[in-house]
Amino acid sequence: GNSVTQMEGPVTLSEEAFLTINCTYTATGYPSLFWYVQYPGEGLQLLLKATKADDKGSNKGFEATYRKETTSFHLEKGSVQVSDSAVYFCALSAGAGNNRKLIWGLGTSLAVNP
Amino acid sequence: DTAVSQTPKYLVTQMGNDKSIKCEQNLGHDTMYWYKQDSKKFLKIMFSYNNKELIINETVPNRFSPKSPDKAHLNLHINSLELGDSAVYFCASSQGTGGRQPQHFGDGTRLSIL
Numbered sequence A: 001g002n003s004v005t006q007m008e009g010p011v012t013l014s015e016e017a018f019l020t021i022n023c024t025y026t027a028t029g030y031p032s033l034f035w036y037v038q039y040p041g042e043g044l045q046l047l048l049k050a051t052k053a054d055d056k057g058s059n060k061g062f063e064a065t066y067r068k069e070t071t072s073f074h075l076e077k078g079s080v081q082v083s084d085s086a087v088y089f090c091a092l093s094a095g096a097g098n099n100r101k102l103i104w105g106l107g108t109s110l111a112v113n114p
Numbered sequence B: 001d002t003a004v005s006q007t008p009k010y011l012v013t014q015m016g017n018d019k020s021i022k023c024e025q026n027l028g029h030d031t032m033y034w035y036k037q038d039s040k041k042f043l044k045i046m047f048s049y050n051n052k053e054l055i056i057n058e059t060v061p062n063r064f065s066p067k068s069p070d071k072a073h074l075n076l077h078i079n080s081l082e083l084g085d086s087a088v089y090f091c092a093s094s095q096g097t098g099g100r101q102p103q104h105f106g107d108g109t110r111l112s113i114l
Helices: none
Strands: A005-008 A011-014 A018-022 A023-026 A030-038 A044-051 A058-059 A062-065 A076-077 A088-094 A102-103 A109-114 B003-006 B011-013 B019-025 B031-038 B045-051 B055-059 B064-070 B073-076 B089-095 B110-113
Touching: A005 A088, A005 A102, A011 A018, A018 A109, A023 A030, A023 A088, A102 B045, A109 B031, B003 B055, B003 B064, B003 B089, B011 B019, B019 B031, B019 B110, B031 B073, B045 B064, B045 B073, B073 B089
Parallel strands: A011 A109, B011 B110
Antiparallel strands: A005 A023, A018 A076, A030 A044, A030 A088, A044 A058, A058 A062, A062 A076, A088 A102, A088 A109, B003 B019, B019 B073, B031 B045, B031 B089, B045 B055, B064 B073, B089 B110
């Protein structure tokens, strides 16, 4: 079946450190891949997405590349800030027709210290 | 000009009571969702409506009953509340089903059962 696996948190980094949050998936057909971010006390919001293999999604300094050969969509940022402290969710949209739906990872909590 | 708004933001009540959460979106989307997020941030889809028609009904106790009076509103009624219902409930909306288009979330309703 379709599934998403994210690295477990919490992840704790110092400001300006490099961030990688791993996400791998299992899916049939042609999934779309997403990263959502949830800041404290708020709902989730879309951070970036990629709809086909080799696409790179980017936003707010974050990037993720849709790698079909490794079934991965790892989230990266070169220099994190305290304001990036949040929970990050990897998700995939897969399935056919009316069975297509969004499948969520478990979320990875990130804390950035000054 | 809030896109997806939920009320109330906080709900504290006794076990056995019945309560409702309301959700409204002004984005013109045709699909709305209810999610439950537990204390470990695990996100679980509960229901989804497309043009007022129920399209996703995950394994949820029948004490939970959604109602969509029109495309812009999706309410959630919960009967005989139990301790395990304590969680944050998120409403979301999107244009189209299947997760291809980004989902827009409200800020959540924090339900605490005493």
